Amino acid sequence: MYKVMLIDDERAIRNLLRITIQNQELDLEIVGEASSGIEAINTIDNYKPDIVFVDIRMPFMDGIEFSKLAIQRYPKLKIIILTAYDDFEYARSCIGIGVSAYLLKPISRTEIRETLLKVIDQLKVEKREEDEDIIEDDQCSIAKIKEYIMKNYMEPDINLTSIAQHFCFNTSYLSRMFKQKTGMGLSDFLMKCRMERAIAYAKKGTRMYLTAREVGIPDPNYFSKCFKKYTGKLYSEYAKNDTSNMANES
Template identity: 40%
Template sequence: MDKLKVLIVDDEHLIRNLLRMRIDWEKQGMTIVGEASNAQEALDLVDEWRPDIILTDIYMPFINGIEFSGMVLDKYPDIKIVIVTGHDEFEYAQKSIKLGISDFILKPIRASELLHVTDKLKRTIEQERTREKEFERLKEDLERNFPYLREKFLNQWLSGALSLEEINEKAEYFNIPALGSGASQIAVIEISLASPKQSEEQLILLEMECKNKTEQFFLDDSKVVILSDARNQIVLIAFNRDSDFVGECERLQTNLIDSYNCFVSTGIGRKHGNIQEARLGYQEACHALQYKAFIGKNQVVCFEDVVDNKEQPYRSDSDLLQQLQFYISVGSSERAIQVLHQIFDLSFASVSQFRMAAMDVITECQRAAIEQQIENEHVIDKETLVSILAADNLPELMTILEGYVLQLSTTIHVKNRAKEGNLISQVKDYLETNMGDPELGLASTAAAFFVSPGHLGRLMKKESGQTFVEYLTNIRMKRAEALLKQTDLKGYEVGAKVGVADPHYFSILFKKNIGRSVNEYRNVK
C-alpha cells in the first residue's frame, strides 16, 4: 500500500511542530503532506492533497475544528479525522463523534498515544481499501457475467419460476422495459448440423454464429429480446408487436440457412397478454418446434396451425415420458408398453392432440435409441411417420406406436444381452488366466472390466447360475484336480498354483468341492 497522506491543522505552530516531531511518520508508512494554521487554509489543502488522515485542533479562529471536520466529511467521507483536544475540552469534543470523527488525542501529546492512534487508523484504512478492491473485483465480475445473469433471469421467467413481483423487479434491473408491457409472443429456433460427420464442437460454434446473426437481424428492434435456453436453442421474445412476427421469423430462417451449412427449424407460440403466461407461450413454441419430426427440417411451425384454438392446450406428462425412455433404454418392452398406455389414457379433444402426444413418444424413443447407440434404421422410418400422420383415430395410432416401442425396446434388449454375454465370456477367460493370483476377487475383476462389483456379481449369477465366489472356487478346484493328476506337486504347491496359499484352507476347499481329501485323491488316481 502507498504511504498514507497526513494533514496537520492547528493554529499553534508549536503544536504542529510537536505532532510532526513526536513520531517517525515514515516508519509508520505515512507522510505529512501539509500543515495549516486555520480551517480555511486547511480546506484548500484538503482539496489539493486529498489526505487520508487529518489531525486537527478544536479551537481555531473563524471556523473551529468540529465545524471544519463536518465540512470535510460532507465532501470526503472516507478521510479519517483525529481531534486533538485538552482534558477540559474532551466532553465537548465527544459530541463530534456523530459527525464521523475517527479518534481523539488528549493533550499533552504523548508519542505512545499518537503511535497507537496512527496504527489503528492504518489498519482501518488498509481493511477498507481491501474491501473496496474486493468490491471492485465483484463489481467487475458482475459486469462480466451480466449477460449470463440476464439470460438466466429470462429462462427462469419462461420456466414459470418467478413471481410477478420478481419479474418486474428483475426486468428493471436487467433493463428490459418491454417485459413490463405484458403482451408477448415467443419463437424457438433449433440449429442442427447438415452432416452427421460434423463434431459437437462444430455444432456449438454454429449455434453461436447463428445467435449472433439473429441478434444482428433484430439489432434495431428493442421490442425483441434474444436468449439461449437450456437446450442451446435460440429463443425470441417479441413484445407488443404490430408487425408480422411470423413473417420476420421466416425471413430470419432463410437468412440463416443461406448463410450457414445447417438445418434451421422454428416453432412459434401464440400471443399472450399476461407476462406470467410466457411459460405457456414458450411451451407452445417448443411443441410446435417438435413437429419437425413430422414435416421435416427448415420449416416454421406455428402452434396455432397444429392445435385447434378452441381446445385446451396439450400438456406433456414429463414423468411418464421419462419412465418410457428408461424402460426402452433397459430393453423392458412390457413395462414400456404399460407406460405408453398410461400416456394415452387421456381424453383428447382432437386428432391433433393425440398426434402431439405421439410426437412426444417418438422423441423419447429417439433419445433412448441415441443413448443406447442403436443404428439409424431402428430409430424411426418414414413409413412409421407417414402412418402416424395418416392415423385419424387413437386405436389405430396406438397400434402403430406399440409396434414401434416393442421393436425398439426388443432391439435394445437383444443388444444388451449380447453385450452382457460377451462380458461374462471375457471375465471367464480372465479368471482362467489369473486364478493363480491370491488377490483375485470380485472387486479386482470388476475394476479390470470397468463395471461395478454388484453389476458383475448379478451378471455372473444370471449367466452361470453360480455366485462369483462359487464360480472362481470351482474353476480353481478343477485346475487343482488336473495338477494332482498330471504332476507330482505337493498339495500346498498345488494350492499356491491355483491362488489358495493357505494349505489348510486349500485342503478344506478341495475336499468340499471334489469329495475327497488331497491324499485320498492322489491314492486312487
C-alpha cells in the first residue's frame, strides 16, 4: 500500500483526481490533500506520502518551487506534475530537476493509470530503508531547535524535515524525540509560534494576507484555515473584535 497526496488549488480537480485514482483499484491510499504548495509543505510530514500529484500552476508557491524543495527533502518521493497544455514546455524542463512524470490536463484516466503503474513499479524496486540513526541528545539540542524555530518560523518553506536536515536528525526520530521532550509535536510547535504572532498582528488590525505573509504562511486561504483551527475564530472576527475593542478603549 502506497500513500498518495494531492496538491492542486482547485477543489474540484482534487476531488476528480481522488475519484479517478480510487477507481483504478491499485494498491494506493489517498492520505491527504493540499490546495497550495505552502499547505503541502506544512502538512506533508504528517501524511508521509510516497507519491504526490502537483499542479504546476498554483499561487504563492507553484508546483515547480514545491517540487524543488520536495526533491531535496524527500529523495524517495515520486512527484507527478499536472499541467495544462500552455505550461507544457515549462513542465518538460522540470524533468531535469527530478520529477517522475508529468500529466496533461484535462485528466485522462488511461494516462493516470499508466503513470501510476510505472511509479509503483519504481517504488517496488527501491526498498524502504528506514535507518534510524539514534543520536545521543540532550535538552540542549531541543532548546536549540526551539530557538531555531522561533527565529525562522516566518520562512514559508521550513517544516519538520527541513529542520531535521538542518540539525542532521532522522525526521521520525526528531519528531518522536521532540514530542517526548516537550509534550508537543514539532509541527504543532511551529504552528503555535506562527499563530501566536498572527494573533498579535490580528489585534493590531493588520490585513490577513499581510499577516499570513509575515508569519510564514503566505497562502491566506491555508493561513485562515490554520488560524481558525488554532483559535477557533475567523481572523476577520479577531481583527474586528480587536479594532472595536480598541475603539471602545479610545
